Amino acid sequence: MAKPSGNGQGPAPSGADATARGEGGRQNEGGKRSGARRRKRRGKRGAGQREGAAASPAAPEKRAASGRKPGPKRQGSPAPRREEAPAALARPVFFVGFMGAGKTSVSRYMARRWKFSAIDLDVYLERREGRVIRDIFAEDGEAAFRAIETDVLREVGESPNPSLVSCGGGIVERSENRELLERLGTVVHLRVSADEAAGRISNKSTRPLFNDIEGARALCERRAPLYDAAADVVVDTAGKSVAQIAYEVMGALRRRGDVRPQPKDGQAAAEERDTLS
Secondary structure: OOOOOOOOOOOOOOHHHHHHHHHHHHHHHHHHHHHHHHHHHHHHHHHHHHHHHHHOOHHHHHHHHHOOOOOOOOOOOOOOOOOOOOEEEOOOEEEEOOOOOOHHHHHHHHHHHHOOOEEEHHHHHHHHHOOOHHHHHHHHOHHHHHHHHHHHHHHHHOOOOOOEEEOOOOHHHOHHHHHHHHHHOEEEEEEOOHHHHHHHOOOHHHOHHHHOHHHHHHHHHHHHHHHHHHOOEEEEOOOOOHHHHHHHHHHHHHHHOOEEEOOOOHHHHHHHHHHHO
């Protein structure tokens, strides 16, 4: 019969029982420590996530403070357009052709692209006379209008500052005008058929001639030899954009020597000489 232990709490454990209980206790303690470590790691991860969440709104502010901007996306971004050097005209360039040929549109495009001066002869005439062409025709007749047109053509062509001049469709009707065109500058004929010209005009009320397409064709055919006889350069405009026509005209003018590089002003030339000396 087992004796009670000295402390009165029951029999003392045998050696095997003590060993088993010791190992169990160590396992329990190890499990508690492992659990504590796992909880500690989870706590660190949670804190890191909370810090990251708190820091994320500040990221754009940091980028803004640095002054940097995100670069453009490469995919789909257009290539930078090459800047064209300004050019100078050696003499006036007169655009002739049937209405709807694109004379004004092409001259304005070239003026923007190469820093030329451009003049619409009909607009210039109306501003000088203080009346629109329709009223001049109605009040004074076509002969009076053609005389004013000749005077304006001479005035613009003899200006010391050469310009691109888009002329009215009937400028070649008068022999004196054809002589002035030949003497004063380079003549560019923008060739177009009456049918193609009519297709370019959305509002026929501004060009009532195209309400009678047969009459427009007859007038275009009658004027075509006059345009060609006066022209130094002929450009067929069928199926071409304004930009395509403008570059074609510019190429022809350069080959003829009617266009030269824009001369530097006096100050820029002096600075360049000082730099080179």
